Amino acid sequence: MDVEHTKIPQATAKRLPLYYRFLNNLHSQGKLRVSSKELSEAVKVDSATIRRDFSYFGALGKKGYGYNVEYLLSFFRKTLDQDETTKVALIGVGNLGTAFLNYNFTKNNNTRIEIAFDASQERIGEEVGGVPVKHIDDLEQYMKEIDVAILTVPASAAQGIADRLVEAGISGVLNFTPARITVPTSVRVHHIDLAIELQALVYFLKHYPLKEEE
Numbered sequence: 537m538d539v540e541h542t543k544i545p546q547a548t549a550k551r552l553p554l555y556y557r558f559l560n561n562l563h564s565q566g567k568l569r570v571s572s573k574e575l576s577e578a579v580k581v582d583s584a585t586i587r588r589d590f591s592y593f594g595a596l597g598k599k600g601y602g603y604n605v606e607y608l609l610s611f612f613r614k615t616l617d618q619d620e621t622t623k624v625a626l627i628g629v630g631n632l633g634t635a636f637l638n639y640n641f642t643k644n645n646n647t648r649i650e651i652a653f654d655a656s657q658e659r660i661g662e663e664v665g666g667v668p669v670k671h672i673d674d675l676e677q678y679m680k681e682i683d684v685a686i687l688t689v690p691a692s693a694a695q696g697i698a699d700r701l702v703e704a705g706i707s708g709v710l711n712f713t714p715a716r717i718t719v720p721t722s723v724r725v726h727h728i729d730l731a732i733e734l735q736a737l738v739y740f741l742k743h744y745p746l747k748e749e750e
């Protein structure tokens with residue numbers, strides 16, 4: 537299948553990193569194949585969805601055999617551009633930012649936080665999780681090769697920083713602040729609000745209780 541020209545639905549594309557990580561683990565354990573049921577239990581996506589997703593990847597599971605792990609991995613690598621690293625900047629090295637820097641997405645080796653910024657003198661010049669922390673005033677100086685920014689600043693600072701990031705040519709922003717930022721349509725913003733996610737979970741628990749397995 538011609539990977540470059542494969543159009544994958546957005547919902548499927550969002551699950552790709554999840555599949556990729558699990559299959560990578562299987563691969564490193566020497567497993568050659570996996571069933572949709574096994575995958576389903578591991579990644580918590582129902583197996584019908586998995587089969588539909590995988591059909592977009594040109595992977596047709598065989599009955600009693602499952603999917604070829606090697607094939608799927610090579611597809612995912614190409615699709616997720618695993619060979620090409622996306623350079624990420626993190627703005628705001630506080631509670632949340634520090635946790636992210638220490639984690640630094642090592643399990644997802646196509647993205648790397650290269651540089652971090654903060655406004656507080658105490659943080660400048662430090663390395664957190666191996667990532668240098670620079671002063672926010674010097675942002676533009678370091679943005680040449682950065683494609684994506686993670687925003688973990690107080691909400692009040694979010695829009696001003698977003699404007700500067702846009703000006704510096706950013707492609708995407710992962711916004712953890714509760715502020716809804718405005719950017720040109722050419723810039724993609726993903727907004728992650730843990731409070732809303734938590735509320736949604738509680739709502740679903742209340743209104744759509746899960747049934748126990750027979």
Ligand SMILES: NC(=O)c1ccc[n+]([C@@H]2O[C@H](COP(=O)([O-])OP(=O)(O)OC[C@H]3O[C@@H](n4cnc5c(N)ncnc54)[C@H](O)[C@@H]3O)[C@@H](O)[C@H]2O)c1
Pocket residue numbers: 627628629630631632633653654655656659672687688689690691693697712713714729730731
């Ligand atoms: N901590 C959480 O669990 C959590 C969860 C969800 C969302 N958030 C949101 O994430 C953001 C960060 O939360 P936190 O708990 O890490 O806050 P924090 O106060 O610990 O960290 C904020 C950091 O941003 C820096 N900063 C302030 N103004 C700046 C500016 N103009 N430029 C650069 N850096 C600046 C501060 O010096 C500080 O280090 C907030 O908007 C918060 O609402 C936090």
